[in-house]
Amino acid sequence: MREGGGVAVARPGVVARLGGAVLAAAEAAGDFALLAFSALRAVARPRFPAREVLVQLEAVGVRSLPIVGVTALFTGMVLALQTAFALGRFGARPYVGSIVGLALVRELGPVLTALMVAGRVGAGIAAELGSMRVTEQVDAIRAMGADPVQKLVLPRVLATTAMLPLLTVGADVLGILGGLVVSDLQYGIAPGFYLQTILRTVEVGDFLSGVAKTVVFGWIIAMVGCSTGLRTTGGTVGVGRSTTRAVVVSSIAVLVADFFVTKLLLVL
Amino acid sequence: MPAEGKLEGAEALALSGVRKSFRGVEILRDLSLSVREGEVYTLLGSSGSGKSVTLKVAIGLIRPDAGEVRVFGRPVSRLSEHDLVEVRKLFGMVFQGAALFDSMTVFENVAYPLREHLDLPETELRDRVEACLAAVGLPGAGALMPAELSGGMRKRIGVARAIALEPRIVLYDEPTTGLDPGNSLRIGRLILELRDRLGVASAVVTHDLALCEQVSDRVGLLHRGRLAVEGDRGLLRHSEHPAVRAFLTGEEGGRDGGGVPGRAVAREAE
Ligand SMILES: Nc1ncnc2c1ncn2[C@@H]1O[C@H](COP(=O)(O)OP(=O)(O)OP(=O)(O)O)[C@@H](O)[C@H]1O
Numbered sequence: 001m002r003e004g005g006g007v008a009v010a011r012p013g014v015v016a017r018l019g020g021a022v023l024a025a026a027e028a029a030g031d032f033a034l035l036a037f038s039a040l041r042a043v044a045r046p047r048f049p050a051r052e053v054l055v056q057l058e059a060v061g062v063r064s065l066p067i068v069g070v071t072a073l074f075t076g077m078v079l080a081l082q083t084a085f086a087l088g089r090f091g092a093r094p095y096v097g098s099i100v101g102l103a104l105v106r107e108l109g110p111v112l113t114a115l116m117v118a119g120r121v122g123a124g125i126a127a128e129l130g131s132m133r134v135t136e137q138v139d140a141i142r143a144m145g146a147d148p149v150q151k152l153v154l155p156r157v158l159a160t161t162a163m164l165p166l167l168t169v170g171a172d173v174l175g176i177l178g179g180l181v182v183s184d185l186q187y188g189i190a191p192g193f194y195l196q197t198i199l200r201t202v203e204v205g206d207f208l209s210g211v212a213k214t215v216v217f218g219w220i221i222a223m224v225g226c227s228t229g230l231r232t233t234g235g236t237v238g239v240g241r242s243t244t245r246a247v248v249v250s251s252i253a254v255l256v257a258d259f260f261v262t263k264l265l266l267v268l
Numbered sequence: 269m270p271a272e273g274k275l276e277g278a279e280a281l282a283l284s285g286v287r288k289s290f291r292g293v294e295i296l297r298d299l300s301l302s303v304r305e306g307e308v309y310t311l312l313g314s315s316g317s318g319k320s321v322t323l324k325v326a327i328g329l330i331r332p333d334a335g336e337v338r339v340f341g342r343p344v345s346r347l348s349e350h351d352l353v354e355v356r357k358l359f360g361m362v363f364q365g366a367a368l369f370d371s372m373t374v375f376e377n378v379a380y381p382l383r384e385h386l387d388l389p390e391t392e393l394r395d396r397v398e399a400c401l402a403a404v405g406l407p408g409a410g411a412l413m414p415a416e417l418s419g420g421m422r423k424r425i426g427v428a429r430a431i432a433l434e435p436r437i438v439l440y441d442e443p444t445t446g447l448d449p450g451n452s453l454r455i456g457r458l459i460l461e462l463r464d465r466l467g468v469a470s471a472v473v474t475h476d477l478a479l480c481e482q483v484s485d486r487v488g489l490l491h492r493g494r495l496a497v498e499g500d501r502g503l504l505r506h507s508e509h510p511a512v513r514a515f516l517t518g519e520e521g522g523r524d525g526g527g528v529p530g531r532a533v534a535r536e537a538e
């Protein structure tokens with residue numbers, strides 16, 4: 001009897017919570033779309049925030065270099081280890097460069113860079129805009145007759161979208177370099193030969209398709225960060241929540257988008 | 269001179285029949301009040317009674333569920349965010365928590381509305397910012413970052429930023445909370461000076477009864493989502509209205525269980 005009652009009480013609770021979660025997700029998606037649209041319109045507004053764009057270019061690009069560089073370097077190194085190990089079974093070890101180069105340029109360079117930037121920049125954006133929101137700085141911008149989308153969102157979206165491809169190029173280069181060092185020291189593959197195999201296998205199209213994807217990733221990371229940040233409620237606790245959510249959502253969105261964009265690029 | 273000028277001023281800001289609920293709790297229910305040009309209107313009310321919400325409704329940061337806001341006679345509550353820009357240029361607002369931009373220096377904070385709406389040469393910009401900083405007793409503070417300021421200093425920079433554009437209407441949300449008596453007096457004098465020199469319409473939300481006495485042309489008391497009483501600056505001293513007594517003593521007079529949950533404690537800062 002008592003247990004039955006407990007279940008009867010619990011059930012609508014679960015349903016209601018599920019419904020609530022769906023509604024909240026739909027609302028977030030709607031806000032995201034609206035924000036994306038306003039950001040697009042803000043590009044053409046007078047008083048383009050050029051200075052803030054420069055500041056963000058530096059914050060997003062230059063200061064992400066170390067973390068992206070280290071990631072790429074070690075990814076290239078471990079990739080060379082694994083590939084050489086696998087190719088050794090076919091006696092094709094000298095061609096490590098071909099596989100490492102292709103994998104880095106087409107897939108790992110773009111995606112790992114995007115994930116690192118999602119963790120660093122996406123979280124930073126959500127935390128900063130979230131704090132601004134809960135301390136009424138966003139309201140203050142509006143109260144002074146300025147547009148938070150133009151002042152805050154646009155510079156971050158432009159900077160991240162512009163910088164991620166550049167960071168990816170850097171990551172590609174460093175990753176290949178990491179592979180070169182391991183191939184040379186560990187397996188005695190001459191650097192010249194390693195680079196030659198890469199140049200022979202990897203085409204300009206491979207490189208471009210990898211870099212092109214990151215424009216989409218950069219946009220996703222910044223937009224998710226801004227949207228989550230500006231939706232923050234509930235004080236400092238809310239800022240923490242927003243930050244976590246921004247990283248989780250943008251990382252997953254990057255991986256999902258990667259599949260579809262890659263498929264699209266393969267068709268083209 | 270100010271004493272006679274103030275009553276003749278045109279209506280600058282008016283709220284009529286404003287309602288606002290948050291998550292089913294009605295904070296403002298049928299609130300009407302108006303502030304004239306060259307008038308200082310002080311809005312009192314216990315903590316959580318909706319004073320800050322009222323100011324945000326006035327400047328369009330919060331849209332009312334019902335009712336209307338008029339700025340110099342023009343209905344603004346249904347304007348788009350974009351059209352509101354023109355209206356907001358007429359306003360200056362001091363936020364309860366100052367809401368300074370953490371990422372900018374004090375100078376850039378105060379210069380913000382000037383840069384946004386005027387194309388001043390850099391030297392003139394500098395002069396105007398410095399004049400605003402001097403007006404709040406912080407000359408030369410421009411190079412500091414907000415994080416380096418004390419609470420009272422932040423508040424005063426918030427005032428400097430609000431008046432930088434020489435707005436026609438200034439909304440002050442507790443401008444003297446956390447200030448020493450001398451600086452509170454200075455802010456009070458500034459409010460009066462803006463009224464007398466520029467005919468500014470001021471809405472002052474405060475718990476500082478000394479400030480209320482110093483600056484008010486009219487005083488209103490927000491109670492249970494409505495304007496319960498309105499009067500001159502002596503309102504609190506003279507009125508026997510139950511809402512006034514409740515505000516001063518913290519004891520709820522009426523019986524109609526209000527929508528403002530469990531917070532009726534009036535704290536007079538300083
Ligand atoms: N954005 C919001 N979302 C939900 N509730 C809100 C929001 N803003 C205000 N409230 C609620 O409205 C009520 C009135 O808040 P308000 O900040 O106007 O009080 P106040 O009169 O300014 O109080 P105080 O003197 O303490 O500053 C509070 O109960 C608050 O919880």
Ligand SMILES: [Mg+2]
Binds near residue numbers: 319320321364441
């Ligand atoms: Mg308040």
